[in-house]
Each structure stands twice: as C-alpha cells, then as structure tokens.
Amino acid sequence: MSKAIHPTAIIEAGAEIGAGCEIGPFCHVGPKVRLGPGVVLKSHVVVTGLTEIGEGTIVFPFAVLGEVPQDLKFAGEETRLVIGARNRIREHVTMHTGTAGGGGVTRVGEGGLFMAGAHVAHDAEVGDRVVFANSVAIAGHCRIGDDVIIGGLSGVHQWVRIGRGAIIGAVTMVTKDVLPYGLVQAPRGELEGLNLVGLKRAGVARDEIAALRAAYETLKTGEGTFHERAAALAAGATSPLVREVAAFIQDESDRSFLTPG
Template sequence: MPVSPDAQIHPTAIVEDGAEIAAGCSVGPFCMVGAEVQLAPGVTLLSHVVVEGDTEIGEDTRVHPFAVIGGIPQDLKFRGEATRLVVGKRNRIREYVTMNTGTEGGGGVTRVGDDGLFMAGCHVAHDVQIGDRVILVNNASVAGHCVLEDDVIVGGLSGVHQWVRIGQGAIIGAVTMVTNDVIPYGLVQAERGELDGLNLVGLKRRGVARSDITALRAAFQMLAQGEGTFQDRARRLGAETESEYVRQIVAFITADSDRSFLTPGKG
C-alpha cells in the first residue's frame, strides 16, 4: 500500500493517488502531496506544505508551513522533461522555503544532503547539489547548478550565482553576493563577496588540530601573496604540504570549474 496505515493524514490534506507515504509520517492540515512524491519514515509536513513533482524526502525531515518542495525549475529552457528532487534525512525546512527539481541540461536531479537547516524564505534552485549539515539562513538564495559542499553556511539575504561551487566548511556572511567559487574553509563577506580569510571559528568548533589550522593559515597567505597565478600557487602548495586540509583546498582549486575563484584580497 503506497500510504502506510501508520501514517497520520489530516482530513483536510490532499494526497494524490500514487504518492508513497511511509510509517511514522505526519501530513498536517491543508497540505498537498503529489502523485510522484515519496516520503520516508518519520517525515513531518506541519501544515499548508506543498510537495510535488518527482520528489523524495528522507527520514525524519520536518517541513514547516507554506514551503513548496519539488516545484518545477525557474528556467525558461525547461520543457516539462522528467526530473527529480532528492532531499536527505533529518533536514529542517522552515516556512516559505522553495526547492526545485532539476533540468535535463543540468543532470536532471537537484540533491540536498542530510542534517541541513533551511531557514525561512530560502531558495534552492534547479540542479543544485548540497552536501550534509549545510545551513542557509533566512532568505538566502542558491541559483541553478551550484555545488555547496558539507558544512557550508550561507548568511541571511545572501545570493549565490549560478554554477558557483562553495567548498567544505566555508562561511558566507549576511547580505553578500557570491559570483565566484569559494575555497574550502573560506570566509566571504562584503556586499560583493570578498574572500576575507578563513572560517577559523568553524574549524575550532569542529575540533581541527592546531597544527592543521596553522597550516591552513600559512596556505592562505601563500595563496594571497605567492608568485604566479592562483592555480600555480595552489599546485605548489599541493607539492609542499602535509596537511590533508590544505590538500583539500588544492584539490578544489585544481578541479574543473565553470567560474573563476574568489581570491584573497579580491572580489
């Protein structure tokens, strides 16, 4: 049976034929669940939530009122092709959040990892790939095709330009526009985003060893002031460092990218 007898469905909710709702789910008043939706065990839709499209929501995720999850992409190239949204486990999705399905040109799947917090009014666009433990603060918007790695924080009222990659553990300050890739553990702030240092608070909270933090500080200085191009400096770092954290930054910089990088001291 697509809808578990153990699921709690409010009488005012609309659940279309074909929807799969697992045991322990709760679908509150005036929610709408589309025919291709899959809700894993323990998912809670509080009230007035719309979940549509080919959308999968992972275990114990909680969705607050007026969120719209699985809507079609805001992309003029979209022609109704079959695409998906996959949301992981234990996410907290607050009021008025929107998350769109993918597009054929972007791989067809928008994907959100586990244990994220998406505060009120956030937008996750088509084909975005979001890692685990990501936080989008109120009214942050992530445009199409972006990649946000694990443990990223995007401040309130900030925007991330399409195709941008934000590396693991980076933090974006409030009211910031990010138009270029951000290295792992980077700190970005200012109206037109500037790479202003490292996310030292986040590193310390994660219990990163002092030796690795020292290595990251030295690496940042070399990226800022060393000779040659930004990529040249990164490659030299890769040849010299013994820190896995620094190697992670090097791998990020030398990987394929559709955007240039935010570099130290430059927007």
C-alpha cells in the same frame, strides 16, 4: 508506527508515505512523491513532482518542494528533487527539480537547516549539515559543500562552488567560487580569510589550522599565478585540509575564484 494524516490533506494516488509520517492540515502531496519514515509536513505544505524526502525531515508551513524549475529552457521533461534525512525546512522555503541540461536532479544532503524563505534552484547540489539563513537564494547548478553556512539575504550566482566549511556573511552576493573553510563577506563577496571559528568548533587540531593559515598566505602572496600557487601547495602539502583546498582549486569549474585580498 502508523501514519497520521489530517483529513484535509490531499494525498494523490501513487504517493509513497513512509511509516510514522505526519501530514498536517491542507498539505498537498503529489502522485510521484516518496516520503521516508518519520517525515513531518506541518501544514499547508506542497510536495510535488518526482520528489523524495529522507527520513525524519520536518517541513514547516507554506514550503513548496519539487515544483518545476524557474528556467526558460525547461520544456516539461521529468526531472527530480532528492532531499536527504533529518533536514529542517522552514516556512516558505522553495526547492525545485532539475533540468535535462543540468543533469536532471537537484540534490540536498542530510541534517541541514533551511530558514524561512530560502531557495534551492534547479540542478544544485547541497551538502550535509548546511545552514541557509533567512531568504538565502542559490541559483541553478551551484555546488555547496558540507558544513557551509550562508548568512541571511545572501545570493549565490549560477554554477558557483562553495567549498566545505566555508561561511558567507549576511547580505552578500557570491559570484565566484569560494575556497573550503573560506570566510566571505561584503556586498560583492570578498574572501577575507579563513573560517577560524568554524574550524575550532569542529575540533580541528591547532597544527592543521596553522597549516591552513600558511597555505592561505601562500595563495595570497606566493610566486606565480593563483593556480600555480595551488599546484605548488598540492605537490608539497602534508596536511589533508591543505590538500583539500588545493584540489578544490584544481577541480573543473565554470567560474573564477574569490582570491585572498
């Protein structure tokens, strides 16, 4: 398939444009950018820096991808932004490259929806099939698992991890790690249970959901510290989802956890 590039778009020498790409009016593509096959830049999109965008991703007007990070320690080193395939990146979304101190790469997975005004900061790792609603902002070094949904106007603190399948309500500030499949809401982020709707929509078996609910109660009311309860779950769990939750708690982190209330 041929490329469709509007005459007002600026494609700098060195940029790699995949087959079937569409680049609309007044877009600017920098010299170190790589666009995979079938990428669409609607209009007025800026893609700069050492940035790679995967096949079939659609970027809407006024998004800015690959600019330098908003980090005072950044000293101009060459860092990267890697965006996977089949994402929908809506108006005014910003995604920045990494920093030398954070590993040098910001990574975004496949099949995500990033609604208007969302922000992905330096060195973040974002999984597949996520939904960031309008004006969601995740700070530097965050790790967001697959199938996470974050409600509009929510913010995620630096270094926070959000486990797979979790859901964050709108207008929520998340300052601590969120368990896989957790349900978090309230202005300062409180773990209020499991994302049961998401589990059912994903086709998770009833016995697996029951095992997760039992594990949640153990974490909430069991003996010992929170980490001791997680270790006990890991030792005795037969459910792969429960083992996933226990492993997430036992994994290395710079933040504490939102614990069951």
